[in-house]
Amino acid sequence: MIYITLITFTSWLLTLTVGQNLVLIGGNLRVDNAIVWEKMVKLAGGQDVARIGVVSASDDVTTEGDRVIGTFLRLGVKVTGIPVNESRVNDTAVVNLIMQQTGIFIVEDSEDKPASFWNRFTSLIRPTDSPGEPSMGVVCYETASYKRQNLLETLRPSGVDSPVLRAIQSVLKKGGMVAGNAAIMGKAPVIISGDSISSLLAGTRFFSSPRDQFSFRKEGGLALLNMEYVIDSHLSEKGREVRTIRTLLESNITRGIGVDENTALVVNNPLAMPVGKVVTALGVISGVFYVDVSMVPAVSMTNALYENVIFSFFTVDDSLDFTSGKVVYPSWKKRMFGLEQFKSAVPSDDIFSLVWPSQWRQTALRLMNCNEMNVTSHSPASIVPLVPGVTVVFDRSGAVGFAAHLPDNFSNTYVISFQGMSASVKVLRIL
């Protein structure tokens, strides 16, 4: 009796003090990023209460699952590996196990089944990227694209919630925490493969042969964020801004979000009125890209000219209301107007670079922090593979920036957030 009362009391306490939270991880979350891991533990009820289930679409716990389990164990939290395959996803015992958790971490590194060999040749969406070895010391690393499809197909076959996914939703509704790669959490289409260049050129009259075909899953993701936003991860580091923009235009959705690596957007109330707060590692300028394509003319795609793309960038402690698009900056950040530190902007000559990370972000932040109002960057043409050049113009005349040195005692990092910059992206003829 006392035992039952205690459990009831604890779960009420959790509901009242913690609330529903979805942790959108921007990929390559380092196992030593204490701020983000401790945040997840706290949102799952704190070290003493938290019971975290690590869900993967596999027969057994995967490499990434092992890392997640190990990291939570080091923080002194109770953690259980919960691999689910197509039969276990309907299993009452698995459903009950999930319901006992106060937190769920969804792992994308699903099993590489022999069956997917056949899928490679039958599916329209081909896993052109090779799995490779996961990078050391990180979770939510990039896996082969068919693994993302396998995870989504297992938990939400043809866009219908499985019993296990419904159990995960109820953990969230009871006031628990659900975390995982940001890119799979929305209900809007989920990007499966391709980079900014291949997405920009797909279906246009500009002849090209990019190596990694652009594709996305129309049925959407796990729908744990109940709002029409296309979401991407590894955003700045892999230059994915245009890939997000193109997915929005293809799927007639106006707003998108991209989370940087080793960064999280912690979303409170994700199923009703979501508000997200940016959480990063110590001393870094990374954050969240926000884009709105409602002003982009309809003819853009065939002409491969995308004008009036309005974008923003949010850094640590900024919070974003997903419904209104309003942002609240912490009081330690100051309005930038008149405080710009540099005379001129610095354009990038490889704005979507896969080699030099975060060119788009760097160029935009520098523009905010100088006396010029626009900057013209390029993406170089190439012969093998055949890819045309691209020009990207940023204009900050409508933008408002907030910036400050981080309020820590060691990093001296100057972080810049802004809202309302406009971009125009134009593909150039090859010959």
Ligand SMILES: *[C@@H]1O[C@H](CO)[C@@H](O)[C@H](O)[C@H]1NC(C)=O
């Ligand atoms: C699912 O995984 C379990 C082990 O966790 C295994 O016994 C079972 O055969 C698997 N089912 C399928 C359909 O692969």
Ligand SMILES: *[C@@H]1O[C@H](CO)[C@@H](O)[C@H](O)[C@H]1NC(C)=O
């Ligand atoms: C799981 O349940 C769904 C309906 O909820 C059903 O369509 C599917 O065939 C079941 N899968 C297995 C492997 O029993």
Ligand SMILES: *[C@@H]1O[C@H](CO)[C@@H](O)[C@H](O)[C@H]1NC(C)=O
């Ligand atoms: C796009 O969405 C808007 C509003 O959501 C709708 O009015 C319009 O018909 C849609 N267009 C297409 C081509 O689906």
Ligand SMILES: *[C@@H]1O[C@H](CO)[C@@H](O)[C@H](O)[C@H]1NC(C)=O
């Ligand atoms: C960029 O700004 C300059 C003035 O600073 C202006 O003369 C020029 O027209 C602008 N270019 C574009 C493409 O808006």
Ligand SMILES: *[C@@H]1O[C@H](CO)[C@@H](O)[C@H](O)[C@H]1NC(C)=O
């Ligand atoms: C910075 O140092 C001061 C004085 O040593 C200390 O009071 C404060 O808590 C420190 N702030 C942080 C964020 O570490």
